[in-house]
Amino acid sequence: MNLHGKPLIAYTIEAALSSECISDVILSTDDKQIESIATEYGAKSPFLRPPELATDQALAIDTYIYTVDLLEKMNKTKIDIFMVLQPTSPLRLSQDIDNAYTIFTEKGADSVISYTEASHPLAWHKIVEEDGSFSNIMEDKLLNRQATQKTFYPNGAVFIFKTSLIRKRQYYSENSFAYIMPRNRSVDIDTIDDFKYAEYLKSQNG
Helix, strand or coil: CEECCEEHHHHHHHHHHHCCCCCCCECCCCCHHHHHHHHHCCCECCCCCCHHHCCCCCCHHHHHHHHHHHHHHHHCCCCCEEEECCCCCCCCCHHHHHHHHHHHHHHCCCEEEEEEECCCCHHHCEEECCCCCEEECCCCCCCCHHHCCCCEEEEEEEEEEEHHHHHCCCCCCCCEEEEECCHHHCCCCCCHHHHHHHHHHHHHHC
16 A cells, blocks of 8 residues: 555665665565565565465464575575564654664663553553453552553564574563654554554654
8 A cells, every 4th residue: 555655665665774774675575566566665575475474374473484594595694683674664764773773782682672652551451351341451450540650562663683582482581672662653554544544644744
């Protein structure tokens, strides 16, 4: 889909190419049309993703391992660190990529994942059953939002991993850190409403 006159995936590719810390921008897709658009905007596509890694049941981590393994084999080089930039986060900036990488290097991290602040306390969330009844996820305390501890959730924009961590089939360890992004750059497009909201923010911010 076109977002504000440009293919959605183009925003991620352009942010990656403008980053100071990324050496190669590699596309992972099974779709020839997406490949054509992505390579037009400057991404590399040395191979297409196999069908078994392109189903709704396929796990992203299996795609990461497959891609790194094949790139290492093709280029005869070891990949110690890689970054995942999902095309459904078009409002992320190249500065977000570089800032997250700075945290990664300064902390000597196993992974850095982008987060944004939740708009409501976690204690307000409930499990709602089919009959409409609900129960607490955690201990229920009647506190104003201002009196509760801030919580954050992953916004899908930036993931930086040591390859060794991913080979253990883990996204984070005790040596993982968050890169905090503002909500107006944290739209993760999963629905048409998300897309329309991203369009609105893009129209406001240029």
